Amino acid sequence: MSFLLYVTAAVFLIFQTLYTIIPLVCSKVKRLNPELVEKSLAVLVPAYNEELTIKNCLDAMAGLNYNNYEIIIINDGSKDKTLSRLDELLQLEPDCRTPAHQLAYKPILGVYRSVYYPHILVIDKQNGGKADSLNAGIDYAISEIVITLDADSMLETDALKYVNQYFHNSDIIALGGTVKIVQGAEKRDGAIVEKFRGPGLIKSQIINYTHGFYVRKLTQSFFNSIVVISGAFGAFYKDVLVQVNGFRSTVGEDIDITLKIHEYLKANRLKKKLVYAPEAVCYTECPENLPNFYKQRIRWQKAFIDCILIYWSRLSSRFSVGVNLFFAIDGFMLGTFSAFMMLVYIVQMIFFARGNLIHAFIFMLITVVINALQIVISFVLCRKYGSSYRIQDYIRMFIFSQLELLTYRNLLLYINVVGTLKYFDNDEGWGFVERKGVAAISQNIASGSHSG
Secondary structure, three states, X not given: OHHHHXXXXXXXXXXXXXXXXXXHHHOOOOOOOOXXXXXXXXXEEEEOOOOOOHHHHHHHHOOOOOOOEEEEEEEEOOOOXXXXXXXXXXXXXXXXXXXOOOOOOOOEEEEEEEOOOOOEEEEEEOOOOXXXXXXXXXXHOOOOEEEEEOOOEEEXXXXXXXXXXXXXXXXXXXXXXXXXXXXXXXXEOOEEEEOXXXXXXXXXXXXXXXXXXXXXXXXXXXXXXXXXXXXXXXXXXXXXXXXXXXXXXXXXXXXXXXXXXXXXXXXXXXXXXXXXXXXXXXEEOOOOOHHHHHHXXXXXXXXXXXXXXXXXXXXXXXXXXXXXXXXXXXXXXXXXXXXXXXXXXXXHHHHHOOOOHHHHHXXXXXXXXXXXXXXXXXXXXXXXXXXXXXXXXXXXHHHHHHHHHHOHHHHHHHHHHHHHHHHHHOOOOOOOOOOOOOOOHHHHHOOOOOOO
16 A cells, blocks of 8 residues: 555656646747637537526627627526526527537427527527537537537637637647636726635635646646546537537536547547637636535536546547546546545554554645645746736735645545545436526626627
8 A cells, every 4th residue: 555655646746747847837828919810609608597697698798809709508408597588688589590410419499599699599409418508509500610618607808819819720629718716806997807805615716726727727738638628618620529429418528528539639640739728718606605516526526437437448549648647647546546545544544553654744745835836836827827816815825725735625635535436326417506696797707898
């Protein structure tokens, strides 16, 4: 057991070194090129029981600085008043848009277009889950590039401009943007102001997202080994999604589609990239209480385990070395497997007086130092990419990040273990997490009016 722990610790240090050096050395801010031709974009918004949040999403998209795009909202058999709310906001009328019949999904009940905003289409369908809704949206989309967006996500004004600019690089086949916590942002005098505020759970998620995107995503992007393009904000060529047979109905459709595209590239020997676009930003509402946070993270862990079981046997033959390293080694070995080992090690020390306390203390100290260094790096990059936190906020964020090592970080360790075990409950639904539709959330982010 001790030997296994030492090997895991060595591998951990190697990956943490990469996560420390690569983002700082290899990150480069892209400036918008106003001369670029606008590619056609379709923003897909799957919605299930989003009566409270759908207005925020629409209001934010009303201020987008882009012309050549359409919005397709897919109402996936909502049991609340989502469709009525959409009709109230958009004034819907039947539309003659027909599908391409390239993907399978549950029957469509109706297709509607907004009288107020002709670029907005609404698809009403039988309930089939998020992946099923996305497949319907892809099949009805007529744009070259498809963007997936959660119904509680709100795009920043220039987000589509940055997506367009990245896709003008012929090597790029898919990308994920930066997702930020909307409870930590507000709009003042036409500018978005970010603040480190709210209960400890929200503060923990603000730090977690900042580190996860600016450190982990940037590093994985550098090695063309992004493990997951977040379902909250991802962009893909439509024809690629069709080639991989769309999204699989599973608890973790965003991890799955990312791996399917990696597998597709390897099989067809295509030198294309899946990248992280830090300049393209959207805001999302995070869970505000422990029960909803627990449900969300359990679902994420179940999604990861699902993909481990599906893809493990063919990782070495059908995926690049980089994907193998970050998915199997960094993700599974240093995430899930090490969580179980850590619990066993703690039990041994407490009940059987086994284990080397000095070595455990040294490893913990190294972990604390590395965590502190990476947090500082994530703040440097956060500022580099245009965040508006004050210096006081960064100081408070750093102090909180060290304190949460003994609180919320331990909760995540527990969730890794429980989520792995609960995977075998075989629940593959939406994994619905209650959203409050935070008051005036759209005024925080949206600006201007639709320019299309």
